[in-house]
Amino acid sequence: MTPFGIRKKLKSLLNPDGGRSEIVRHTITLLLPDGSEKVLTTEEHYSILMAADANGITISTGRRAGGTCPDGHCGLCRLEVLDQTGLSAMKSGEKDSLEDHAAGRPHEGRPREPGPPLTPNTRLGCHAKVLGSGARIQVPALFTMEDIKGAEG
Numbered sequence: 001m002t003p004f005g006i007r008k009k010l011k012s013l014l015n016p017d018g019g020r021s022e023i024v025r026h027t028i029t030l031l032l033p034d035g036s037e038k039v040l041t042t043e044e045h046y047s048i049l050m051a052a053d054a055n056g057i058t059i060s061t062g063r064r065a066g067g068t069c070p071d072g073h074c075g076l077c078r079l080e081v082l083d084q085t086g087l088s089a090m091k092s093g094e095k096d097s098l099e100d101h102a103a104g105r106p107h108e109g110r111p112r113e114p115g116p117p118l119t120p121n122t123r124l125g126c127h128a129k130v131l132g133s134g135a136r137i138q139v140p141a142l143f144t145m146e147d148i149k150g151a152e153g
């Protein structure tokens, strides 16, 4: 086998589709607190929180300056899903976190921050992943960096 043939073989082993893989994108609609709607195009497998953040919409204070919290249990990224088309199914970690909220259990040794009441349509933005187009999601609140940092002084 020539050096070119070896290189070609290695490339095919490392990248079976020959480098033709494409990023799959889907659209979701966020209904914002001011009544406006924002249609987002996002990469497949992004969480709703990541999709919103990539479009300049901060939907959680989280514990990491607007991003997801370290353990996915703070519950600050609660959303109301009006149409769950294309979203991942709820897994046990998300379900446990919502149940902890409903039961008023503390998080990281602190009482949980109040938020909108939980409903059967409540999802956590950092857990629910976009697997297809069509979801419609009510965002109860938006945050700014000032909200996240808190009042200084």
Ligand code: FES
Binding pocket: 060, 062, 063, 067, 068, 069, 072, 073, 074, 075, 076, 077, 097, 124, 125, 126, 127
């Ligand atoms: S950011 Fe903490 S549960 Fe989603």
